[in-house]
Amino acid sequence: MELEKIDEEDGKLRFVVKDSSPAMMNAIRRISMNQIPVLAIEDVGIIENSSALFDEIVAQRLGQIPLVFDPKKFDAREECDCEEGCVNCEAKFTLQKEGPGKVYSGDIVSESDDVEILYDGIPITELDENQEIELEATAIVSIGEDHSKHQAAISSYQYYPIIDVDQEELTDDEKEECVEVCPRNVFEVDDGKLKIVDEKRCTLCKECVQETDFDGITVTSDEEKFIFKIESVSSLNPEDILEKTAEILDGKAEKVIGKLG
Ligand code: SF4
Ligand SMILES: [Zn+2]
Incomplete structure (x- = not known):
């Protein structure tokens, strides 16, 4: 080939x-x-949400926001040696804003130096006078087969x-x-x-x-x-996605060969 x-x-x-x-x-x-591991927000702890949107909708929107991360640094949660989450398998975020005004992805604050929000202008919700949103969120690495928010391309x-x-x-x-x-x-x-x-x-x-x-x-x-x-729908560039694809395909072929003895 x-x-x-x-x-x-x-x-x-x-x-x-x-x-x-x-x-x-x-x-x-x-x-x-x-099959390419991609970081996306999974758990959201709502502290305050007086916006017009239900907590679940806010959490669903947060999950769709692309995150910039180093794929070599993150393990899937279930493959990590820790028991309750650590910097190797989770990234933490906070969001706090008072109305009036729109809440954008750029308002999310990353607690990790090496994880960022890819686009600042994605709308999350809108706050009227005296409305407020405050939450904590945790992102994990997973694959598109588990949820489309982890789809790489x-x-x-x-x-x-x-x-x-x-x-x-x-x-x-x-x-x-x-x-x-x-x-x-x-x-x-x-x-x-x-x-x-x-x-x-x-x-x-x-x-x-x-x-x-x-x-x-x-x-x-x-x-x-x-x-x-290959059109990337994540923060990964398509050449890296192709390289990782080849690596995964190689691993699958090795497994089959291994089974043949
Ligand atoms: S008309 Fe269609 S099939 Fe013919 S050359 Fe153009 S793209 Fe190709
Ligand atoms: Zn861990």
């Missing part, structure tokens, strides 16, 4: 995978979404497109129509020829084949080559 990076921006990583299979792509997809893949253009079969008008009909701007007409600008943009929608019904164009796919996308 060979990987080649296409691009990475705004927490989204795209890469080409050669010499692989749908089974392997699915394994990477599922692990990257559901949204991952997907598609087969690598193979686009064949027969210049002789297409008239100039038909070439222009191919350019217009493609929603991904895969084609351009240059010097009278229909050129493929970038086949990696193609989503295999087949609009160029079905809408036009031209003989001079075919779109198929390579069954051993894929375009994979």
Whole structure:
């Protein structure tokens, strides 16, 4: 299996995978979404909440706030040697604010030097005059399979497109129509020829084949080559998510080999 990076921006990583299979792509997809440990608020102790929201809703909102943490420093609570929670398996937060005004994620105070709130502007609740919120919260590391608030990424893949253009079969008008009909701007007409600008943009929608019904164009796919996308929905960057995915996959393979004796 060979990987080649296409691009990475705004927490989204795209890469080409050669010499692989749908089974392997699915394994990477599922692990990257559901098995990567991510820190999220789990326990909330409400001291005061006179806002319009129920305590449970406030706690649920806190759980969805992405946290910046060092994955190497945190153990899952059940795997930690301590009995009642420690700095290796928990991160503590406090929140105290009086109305009037909105309460944002940026109002949460982290008690740990190496844990931060990723975005300050996420609204939690709103306080009127004489209303107040005060709480303590504890975050733990867990995986997306247990709860979506621990999900690291949204991952997907598609087969690598193979686009064949027969210049002789297409008239100039038909070439222009191919350019217009493609929603991904895969084609351009240059010097009278229909050129493929970038086949990696193609989503295999087949609009160029079905809408036009031209003989001079075919779109198929390579069954051993894929375009994979990892979009981080946590504070982890997609390359780290991919690296951790490979590590977990490796561990699973070792276990299977171990069972074979
Ligand atoms: S299959 Fe769809 S995305 Fe791909 S080249 Fe044709 S129209 Fe464009
Ligand atoms: Zn611990």
